[in-house]
Amino acid sequence: MPIPKAKKLEMLRSLLLARRFEEALTELCQIEGKIPGMMILCTGQEAVGAGVCAALQPQDAIISNHRSHSHLLAKGADPKALMAEIFGKRTGCNKGKSGTLHLAVPEVNAPCTTTVVGGGPPIAVGRAFAQQYRQEKAVTVCFIGDGATNEGSFHEALNLASLWALPVIFVCENNLYAGAQRFEEHTRAPNIADRAAGYAMPGVVVDGNDALAVYTSASEARARAVAGEGPTLIEYKTYRWRGHGESDLQLYQPKEEIAAWQATCPIPKLRAEMLAQGLIGAEALQAMESDIAAIVQEAIRFAEESPYPEPHEALEDVFA
Amino acid sequence: MQTLRMGQAINQALREEMLRDPDVFLAGEGIGVGIHHSPLLPTAGLLKDFGAGRVKDTPVSEAAIAGLAVGAAVAGLRPVVEIMFNPFFTLASDMIVNHAAKLRYLSGGKSSFPLVVRMKSGAGFGAGCQHSHNLEAWAAHCPGLKVVMPSTPADAKGLLKSAIRDPNPVIFIEDLALYFVPGPVPEEEVMIPIGQAEVKRPGKDVTVVTWSKMVGVALEAADQLARENIGMEVVDLRTLVPMDKETLLASVRKTGRLVVLHEATRTGGFAGEVAAVVMEEAFAHLQAPLRRVTGPDIPVPASPPLERFYLPSAEKLMAAVREIL
Ligand SMILES: Cc1ncc(C[n+]2csc(CCOP(=O)(O)OP(=O)(O)O)c2C)c(N)n1
Numbered sequence: 001m002p003i004p005k006a007k008k009l010e011m012l013r014s015l016l017l018a019r020r021f022e023e024a025l026t027e028l029c030q031i032e033g034k035i036p037g038m039m040i041l042c043t044g045q046e047a048v049g050a051g052v053c054a055a056l057q058p059q060d061a062i063i064s065n066h067r068s069h070s071h072l073l074a075k076g077a078d079p080k081a082l083m084a085e086i087f088g089k090r091t092g093c094n095k096g097k098s099g100t101l102h103l104a105v106p107e108v109n110a111p112c113t114t115t116v117v118g119g120g121p122p123i124a125v126g127r128a129f130a131q132q133y134r135q136e137k138a139v140t141v142c143f144i145g146d147g148a149t150n151e152g153s154f155h156e157a158l159n160l161a162s163l164w165a166l167p168v169i170f171v172c173e174n175n176l177y178a179g180a181q182r183f184e185e186h187t188r189a190p191n192i193a194d195r196a197a198g199y200a201m202p203g204v205v206v207d208g209n210d211a212l213a214v215y216t217s218a219s220e221a222r223a224r225a226v227a228g229e230g231p232t233l234i235e236y237k238t239y240r241w242r243g244h245g246e247s248d249l250q251l252y253q254p255k256e257e258i259a260a261w262q263a264t265c266p267i268p269k270l271r272a273e274m275l276a277q278g279l280i281g282a283e284a285l286q287a288m289e290s291d292i293a294a295i296v297q298e299a300i301r302f303a304e305e306s307p308y309p310e311p312h313e314a315l316e317d318v319f320a
Numbered sequence: 321m322q323t324l325r326m327g328q329a330i331n332q333a334l335r336e337e338m339l340r341d342p343d344v345f346l347a348g349e350g351i352g353v354g355i356h357h358s359p360l361l362p363t364a365g366l367l368k369d370f371g372a373g374r375v376k377d378t379p380v381s382e383a384a385i386a387g388l389a390v391g392a393a394v395a396g397l398r399p400v401v402e403i404m405f406n407p408f409f410t411l412a413s414d415m416i417v418n419h420a421a422k423l424r425y426l427s428g429g430k431s432s433f434p435l436v437v438r439m440k441s442g443a444g445f446g447a448g449c450q451h452s453h454n455l456e457a458w459a460a461h462c463p464g465l466k467v468v469m470p471s472t473p474a475d476a477k478g479l480l481k482s483a484i485r486d487p488n489p490v491i492f493i494e495d496l497a498l499y500f501v502p503g504p505v506p507e508e509e510v511m512i513p514i515g516q517a518e519v520k521r522p523g524k525d526v527t528v529v530t531w532s533k534m535v536g537v538a539l540e541a542a543d544q545l546a547r548e549n550i551g552m553e554v555v556d557l558r559t560l561v562p563m564d565k566e567t568l569l570a571s572v573r574k575t576g577r578l579v580v581l582h583e584a585t586r587t588g589g590f591a592g593e594v595a596a597v598v599m600e601e602a603f604a605h606l607q608a609p610l611r612r613v614t615g616p617d618i619p620v621p622a623s624p625p626l627e628r629f630y631l632p633s634a635e636k637l638m639a640a641v642r643e644i645l
Contacts, residue, residue, distance in 0.1 A: 036446030036624050088446070088623030099448045099622025115450045116408065117380045150379035151411065178380055180353045186379040248355040311629035314621050 001219075003212055005279050007054050011211045012274060013288060014050035015267050018070035019043065020296045021079060025069075025086070028300070029246045036088045037099045042067045044209075044241035047266035048173050049074040051214025052141055055222055058109065059138040061131075063124045066101050066115040067173070067240075071143050077105040083299035089306035096309045097317060118151025120144055121170065125157045128166040128231075139167040139225040141218075146235075147178020149192050155199075158233065162199040167225035169218060170233045173208060175240040180252045193235035201231050208236025209266045212273075239264075322507055327499035329473035330362040330438075333480040334400065336509070338370055341398060344484060347376040347388055348402030348438075360500060362438070363402070382408050386415035386437065390423070393435040398484060406441040406493065407453040420489040421464030434487045436480070441469075442495035442533055442583065443631055449619030454584035459491040460560045460593070466490045466514055467560040471535035473503040475558055478512030486514060495533040495583075517564035519571065523551030526641050527571040529594050530581040531557040534632060538581055541634040545641065551575075552641065560590055568594065569602050576607035579640050581632055586614040608644035613637050 022041045029039050042049070049070030053062070056075070064071045072082060077093065085092025086100045093105050101115040112123050124142030131138045148154055149172060161168045172192045176183050189195060196203025202224075206217045214236060221232035239261035243250040250258075274280045280288075324332070338344045350356075352367035352375045359365070367375040378385050382403055389399040403412050420433050443452035459467045466488055470476040476494065483490035520535060521542050528538045535556045542552040555571050557563065572578050578598055580591035591612040598610065613632050620630050 036627075037622055038445075038447055088626075092623075096623030096626055097448070097619075097621045099446060101448055101622070102450060115448075116411075118411070147380040150381045152381070152383050153411075179350045180355045181350070181377065181379070185377070244355045249357060251357060252353055252355075308625045309623055311625050314618055314626040314629045315616060318618050 003215060007215065008212070008270070008274055008279055011050045011054045011215060012270050012280070013292070014053065014070070014074040015046045015211060015270060016289065016292050017079070017295065018046040018049060018073050019267060020292050021073060021299070022069055024296050024300060026242070026246065035086060037101065039100060039246040040066050040244065041242050041246065042070045042240065044261060044265065045173055045175055045238045046070040047211040047214050048171065048208050048236045048238060051211040052169075052171055052218040054215050055218035056141065057138065059136060060222070061109045061111060061127045061138070061140045063120045063127060063140065063142045064110060064113040065117070065120055065143055065145065065148065067145065068103055068113050068143070072103055072105055072108070072110055072113075075105070075110050076108040077110065079295055079299040080302040081105075083303040084306050087303040087306070088308065089303055090309040090313070091302065091306040095313065095317065117145070117148045118153040120148070121154045121157030124168050124170070125161050125166060128161065128168040129164070131167050132164070137226050139169055139222050141169045141171055143171050143173065145178060146172060146174040146176070146183055146192055147181070147186060149195060150186060158196070158199040158201065158231070161231040162201045165228060165230035168231040169221045169225060170231060171218070172233065172235045173238055174235050175238050177240065177244070177253070179244050182252070191235055193233055196233035201233060203233045203235070205235050205237065208238030209264045209269065211266050211270045321504040323502050324473045324505045325360050325500050325502050326470070326473040326476045326494070327360040327362050329477040329505050330480055330494065331364060331366070332505070333477040333484070334362065334366060335369070337481055337484045338366075338374065343396065344398040344400060345374045345376065345392075346400050346402070347378050347385055349378055349380055349404050351375060351402050352377040362494070362499070382411035383415055386412035386420070389435040389437065390415055390419050390433060393433040394423070394431050398434055400436040400438065400484060403437060403439040405451045406439050406455050407450050409439060409455055409458070412437070416465070416489070416491070417462050421462045424488070425464060432487050433489050436483045436490045436492050438492045438494060440496045441493045442497050443620045443627055444497050446622055446624060446627060448622035452620040454582070454615075456493055456560055457584060457588055457590045460590055464489065465561065467493070468514060468558065469493045469532040469560060470558060471498070471532055471556050474505045474510070475512055477505055478510045479514065479558065482511050482514050490514070493532065498533055501536070512558075515559050515562040515564055517558055517567040518556045519567065520554040520556050521552070523553035523575065525551045525575055525645065526577040526579060527553045527555060527575045528579045528581055528637065528641070529555045529557060529568060531560065532583070534581045534583055537632060537634050537637060541637040541641070544634065545638060550641070550645065557594075563593075563597065565597055565601065568597065572598050572602045573605045576605055577644050578606065578610040579613060579637065579644070580610070581613045581637055583615055583632060585617050586612060587617050589614050611640040611644055613640045
């Protein structure tokens with residue numbers, strides 16, 4: 001099926017927004033005391049969030065992980081509320097309780113983000129169970145890294161999702177590293193997708209830097225899931241340009257390897273294709289870039305000008 | 321005396337024990353090649369010096385890491401495994417709680433499980449509650465586990481060496497912030513026995529019992545109160561299980577007043593256990609109700625002012641002391 005122009009434009013916009021948002025974070029991290037905690041970015045991997053979320057409907061849920069910014073932005077989260085949360089401000093999407101690592105945005109059906117590696121898959125099973133139970137035409141996407149597939153919880157979740165034919169898409173972003181461990185140092189199987197066979201579900205390997213291929217594969221998995229045919233495991237081969245977090249010196253990532261992957265950056269790839277097909281002109285592209293730059297600037301201004309929560313507000317929100 | 325940071329002191333303990341006993345090996349996530357390269361970290365340089373046969377980088381698989389320790393220990397090896405942060409104890413806890421702690425008993429004393437599980441604890445670095453959650457009371461609630469929480473480099477070194485030689489499972493909890501705090505460490509080998517508290521500072525008016533990072537908070541408060549002629553005795557428990565009741569009770573009998581200070585949350589926290597022991601065995605010596613100064617009953621929030629609100633401080637401790645003087 002051809003991909004509609006509007007979807008391509010949506011993906012390009014998502015890609016650019018995530019990239020510019022995180023480029024700003026990289027800079028802000030240089031300023032002492034500006035941003036609390038760890039800063040974990042997905043720079044280079046944005047096509048996965050952009051392509052998968054473009055294939056989803058508002059009623060579809062996503063369960064994200066520690067590398068969540070592109071997933072949440074592509075699902076429609078408000079950049080201002082995300083940025084303010086990352087700054088630890090009261091106006092943040094989680095009132096300063098979360099910070100960058102567990103951003104929850106239920107407004108766009110991203111109800112739980114977990115930084116516990118392997119925490120997502122069982123939750124996704126439950127979220128998808130609710131969709132099946134209520135007979136909704138909806139799916140749940142679980143974003144995990146390659147490293148997370150070595151947690152027992154991943155395997156229990158795949159088995160149960162398959163057994164009950166739950167509408168889940170397990171999206172594994174294989175960015176070649178889990179912490180400082182290269183993929184082959186933590187997993188013997190050549191592909192994460194191979195693991196799906198053990199649970200009798202389709203496992204597919206897709207170029208994670210090709211937004212259109214991501215979109216197509218996620219759309220197919222979604223169609224399967226809403227048709228009641230059960231879960232799919234999709235492995236997107238991609239690469240994180242920056243370290244595990246911003247304080248990581250990347251001593252274990254060969255410079256040539258980073259450069260080679262940067263040459264496959266998802267943004268120019270999609271942009272060139274769209275320009276060539278006449279789906280966007282140079283002027284419209286420029287307008288999109290300036291629009292996104294303004295959105296990111298506005299998010300930073302909002303975060304900076306917002307107050308911190310009052311200390312006693314820490315006591316709120318424990319129980320409903 | 322040498323001056324070392326706690327991370328370096330732990331590193332020395334691991335090194336010395338690995339040199340002494342070829343059955344000691346290490347396993348964990350990023351303990352050989354990690355994303356952090358500071359020479360101050362506990363496992364820095366060990367892969368280079370002892371090789372990949374004894375310093376095992378594992379996949380992100382806490383249940384397997386803990387199970388590896390259990391299985392290797394019953395075969396007579398001396399595993400020292402690392403769980404990166406205290407909250408990830410939950411993923412390892414079946415192997416630790418249901419297995420490491422119970423299997424010796426279930427064997428009628430025939431099998432032993434000489435293993436150490438090291439984990440980082442503590443709030444204060446803005447990562448939020450899935451990285452900062454002090455769960456020492458959970459471990460202490462499991463018969464069969466010893467629980468150690470050092471406050472100084474010298475204690476960390478001496479206690480870790482004892483833990484590695486102990487024939488039982490030992491949960492060894494290291495506060496991340498303390499890794500970078502320097503202190504004197506004897507050049508010669510010093511073993512600090514598990515189960516021995518230390519009076520860090522004598523005082524006549526009130527006993528503060530605490531451990532790990534909060535020892536520093538107590539000493540700071542003691543300094544300030546000394547200027548008002550209030551004598552605060554600071555007891556560093558160092559080991560929660562087995563608890564050194566004698567040192568604790570002797571101090572309370574002397575001062576007649578008790579405040580228990582810990583970073584972990586309040587309800588079900590280990591302060592309750594300390595308080596109960598004092599009520600049972602030194603009730604008659606208490607001249608005032610005891611007080612607990614703890615984290616409030618909330619998950620650790622990420623935002624800086626909220627996280628500061630969470631953490632016990634010298635001010636909060638002094639306020640509690642003043643209430644009962
Ligand atoms: C249960 C658990 N163990 C360890 C960690 C520490 N940790 C955070 S991210 C990470 C690596 C995860 O790798 P992967 O799943 O491939 O995701 P990536 O970071 O590459 O996106 C580790 C070990 C954690 N957060 N949770």
